[in-house]
Amino acid sequence: xxxxxxxxxxxxxxxxxxxxxxxxxxxxxxxxxxxxxxxxxxxxxxxxxxxxxxxxxxxxxxxxxxxxxxxxxxxxxxxxxxxxxxxxxxxxxxxxxxxxxxxxxxxxxxxxxxxxxxxxx
Amino acid sequence: xxxxxxxxxxxxxxxxxxxxxxxxxxxxxxxxxxxxxxxxxxxxxxxxxxxxxxxxxxxxxxxxxxxxxxxxxxxxxxxxxxxxxxxxxxxxxxxxxxxxxxxxxxxxxxxxxxxxxxxxxxxxxxxxxxxxxxxxxxxxxxxxxxxxxxxxxxxxxxxxxxx
Numbered sequence: 001x002x003x004x005x006x007x008x009x010x011x012x013x014x015x016x017x018x019x020x021x022x023x024x025x026x027x028x029x030x031x032x033x034x035x036x037x038x039x040x041x042x043x044x045x046x047x048x049x050x051x052x053x054x055x056x057x058x059x060x061x062x063x064x065x066x067x068x069x070x071x072x073x074x075x076x077x078x079x080x081x082x083x084x085x086x087x088x089x090x091x092x093x094x095x096x097x098x099x100x101x102x103x104x105x106x107x108x109x110x111x112x113x114x115x116x117x118x119x120x121x
Numbered sequence: 122x123x124x125x126x127x128x129x130x131x132x133x134x135x136x137x138x139x140x141x142x143x144x145x146x147x148x149x150x151x152x153x154x155x156x157x158x159x160x161x162x163x164x165x166x167x168x169x170x171x172x173x174x175x176x177x178x179x180x181x182x183x184x185x186x187x188x189x190x191x192x193x194x195x196x197x198x199x200x201x202x203x204x205x206x207x208x209x210x211x212x213x214x215x216x217x218x219x220x221x222x223x224x225x226x227x228x229x230x231x232x233x234x235x236x237x238x239x240x241x242x243x244x245x246x247x248x249x250x251x252x253x254x255x256x257x258x259x260x261x262x263x264x265x266x267x268x269x270x271x272x273x274x275x276x277x278x279x280x281x282x283x284x
Contacts, residue, residue: 005220049168050194053187064175075170101143
């Protein structure tokens with residue numbers, strides 16, 4: 001049992017070292033989404049935990065339930081984006097199947113949640 | 122000395138159990154609210170927002186509302202993590218759960234040294250009485266004379282024998 005644990009830990013360490021080298025270059029992975037007018041901004045960690053919510057004062061007049069619905073919708077979009085980034089960062093070192101069980105899936109380019117990519121860089 | 126067949130079946134059972142861990146953690150969720158119950162958040166064990174409720178008065182918090190939602194979501198995630206481990210421990214037992222916690226680097230919040238130890242029976246009873254709006258039960262009369270009279274007439278043979 002200890003042996004099994006050590007082996008799994010070692011594998012995780014090896015994959016982790018490669019992945020962390022990637023993240024060092026790119027900084028911590030976050031997913032972001034903002035409402036059309038930019039009045040609400042939401043940022044999440046991979047997996048979806050909220051790490052930042054900014055609500056512009058002008059938005060408060062819409063009432064609490066509208067704000068709650070918007071935050072929920074933006075958080076879902078940001079979560080998908082963080083998952084997409086994680087997928088692309090880890091795909092070279094971790095099985096796609098394992099990434100999907102972790103909830104990290106790529107967003108198709110034609111999906112409305114896909115982040116607008118600037119071409120021609 | 123276990124036979125090879127036994128070892129194989131044990132290993133298979135363990136493998137099946139491990140496969141269910143993911144499923145159980147995925148089904149876990151946690152809910153938290155702030156002290157004034159203006160913000161209530163439910164998340165899964167990975168932290169994904171499942172439900173957000175804001176009291177109508179929450180808009181009065183102004184710019185503090187956003188950071189409060191983040192704080193409550195993080196508290197909800199600790200609840201969800203614990204919920205997941207509680208489910209896993211039922212399936213795999215305490216030792217295996219502890220090993221998984223070490224492997225994931227995400228210890229169960231209940232193991233934290235500053236974890237709230239919960240409440241005592243007395244505290245629970247007091248809060249319950251407060252909630253139900255009833256006064257705590259009046260202490261039985263401790264009239265010294267009554268008590269003496271009781272003990273004078275007490276017959277130990279009236280106690281039930283445990284044999």
